[in-house]
Amino acid sequence: MKANWQDSEQWFQALFEHNPNAAIVFDEETRRIESINRAAKILFNYREEIFRTLTLSDIIDTDPPRLCDAELRREIRAFRTMAGAVFTSEIAEGKFVFNGQSKILWIVREMDNQSDVEALLRERKVQEYRSLVENIAIGVTLIGRDMRILTLNRQMRCWYPRIDFSRQPLCYQAFNDPPGEKICTYCPVIQTLRDGRVHEAVAEIPSERSVRYFRIVASPVVDKEGNIRAAIEMVEDISEQRAAERQIRTLSQQLLTAQENERLMISNELHDSVAQDLSTMKISLALTLGESSTLPDDVRKTLTDMSSILSRTIRTVRNLSYDLRPPGLKEIGLIETLGSYCDEFAEDAGIHAEFHSTGLKNRAMNPFLEINIYRLVQEGLNNIRKHAEARRAVIFLIGAYPNVILRIEDDGKGFDVAAREQAGFSEKRMGLSSMRERVNLLMGKMSIRSRPGEGTRIFIRFPFRDGLSDLSEI
Structure with a gap:
């Protein structure tokens, strides 16, 4: 048994010594060279007793690589001989343990021409890509x-x-x-x-x-x-991302729904309470002015002025109530409500406003979708009144299954779309930004076409939801 072991050790020693490629064994921790073969002595031109005093940094022309735990690794390194000559070699690296200490074996094969170097570099690059894709x-x-x-x-x-x-x-x-x-x-x-x-x-x-x-x-x-x-x-x-988007969309819908409910409550309070009380006061003033002929002229003038102020206040309160919640949306439907709103806008703003609708007649629409379409038209026309200096505005609402298309056009002064969107927040012109956020909530897309002096066209497309649809699906 002992003889066989000794024969095996001698055989491996001979294999190491007579390998045609340079073989170097060094300690993994200290990087001190501990053993070399005959080819290494010839390649580096060092005597063995000098070689054993060296470390890797003495024979490598660049900093030594960070050694890994892989059983075998190949790479290209530049080495220095004793005389200072630099040459390129391919390294095959193996790791083993001897007497409880980690050792590294390098087989150094000198590369004779540039094509060998390029081939090995290509192979190494392929291995790196393969490892990247795999992991x-x-x-x-x-x-x-x-x-x-x-x-x-x-x-x-x-x-x-x-x-x-x-x-x-x-x-x-x-x-x-x-x-x-x-x-x-x-x-x-x-x-x-x-x-x-x-x-x-x-x-x-x-x-x-x-x-x-x-x-x-x-x-x-x-x-x-x-x-x-x-x-x-x-x-x-992207399942988790989609789930998070659905949650955010649901929360946003709940927030808008709560906002619309609050607007409805305030609108009803303004219309049914405040406006009615103001109307009662106006009627009382009218009766006072009509029945009393003994009022001094200055008192009569004061009461007449108060009556005029009350008329304007009642009109303002009712307009505010209608802006908060369109009174006919539930009773007469979206199409008629938008038509009436455009007529009122034209009268109030002095801008000719047209409303056209097709493909949505007798189609029950989700209330959440209806109120958001109304708000988009409202915000679009308000932007035209504030910024466009337009004489004419046209609204198109089209049902083109499976989508609803909303177009808002004007013949105003137009603007640079990219510059306006970048400066929108700093200039506090939030109309377009709020419209885009509302469209995104409806899972739609919004595009704007405009040039200075050529008017503006806003094109909005979003999926149709009928009256039975769950809001969470929007």
Whole structure:
């Protein structure tokens, strides 16, 4: 047994000594060189007794790398000989334990030409990218032209642990529960495979009795001739983000609903109490002026002035009540209420205002959607009155299933859209910003087209919700 062990030790010693590449053993902690072979002596031109007094920093032309715990690592390093000559070599690194201490073995292979260096650098770069893709928190899948999964990273395997990807299943079957029978309608991969461009989509994908929301970006993989060979699908799980957005949207809706309820209460109080009391006072003054012929002229004049002030105050209170809550919205509906509001706006502001509607006749609309459309028109016309210097405004409300389209146009002085949006907060012109926030709450989109001297067009589109829809779905 002892003889066999001694023979084995001699065999490994001979293998180490006669290796054609330089072999260096050093201590991991101190980096002091402890053993070298014949090729190392020749390559570095050091005698063995001098070599054993050196550390890595004495023979490496750059700072030594931070050593890792991997069993084997390859890299390129620049070394110095005893005479100071610098040469480039490939290092294969291994780690072992001897007498309870960690040791590192370097096999140093001198690279004869630049092509060897470039090839190793390319290989190292590929390994780095492969490691990055494998360990990134975003799912990455390589999908062939036949929609089969060629390979995928650790994150995708973690999301779908029960799928055997070694058989290269079809992606629309592997990534859906139950498995899909045909290519998903939203699929950006099939679009990328067709036109070679990057496509993006957000998808709801069933998974183990729940629904996940994924943001999917597909990029083409082309060969040297420019032919599309496959597509890289990058998948980000945005389920938590969607849940947070729904919660924020619900809270915002509740806040707006509470605000509208408070406005309704104040509106009713102004109309039914304050305005009525003021009207009673005006009637009493009128009776006093009509019945009493003995009033002094100055008293009569004072009462007449008071009656005029009361008339203006009553009109102001009623206008304020109507602004807080349109009185006909519930009784006569959104279309008629907006038509009346535009007529009143034209009379009050001196701006010709037109209202046109199509596609929404006899359609029951969600009350939350109705009041927000009303507020958008209200804010849009107020912006025109304050800033546009317009002579004409036109409102279009169109039902184009599955959307509702609102357009607000004027022939005013116009403005620089980008500059105004950037300066909107500092200038306290919050009309456009508040409109955009309201549109976002309705899951809609708003665009503005305007140029100085060419008027303004606001285009708003949001999904239609009928009268039975739950507000939480908006």
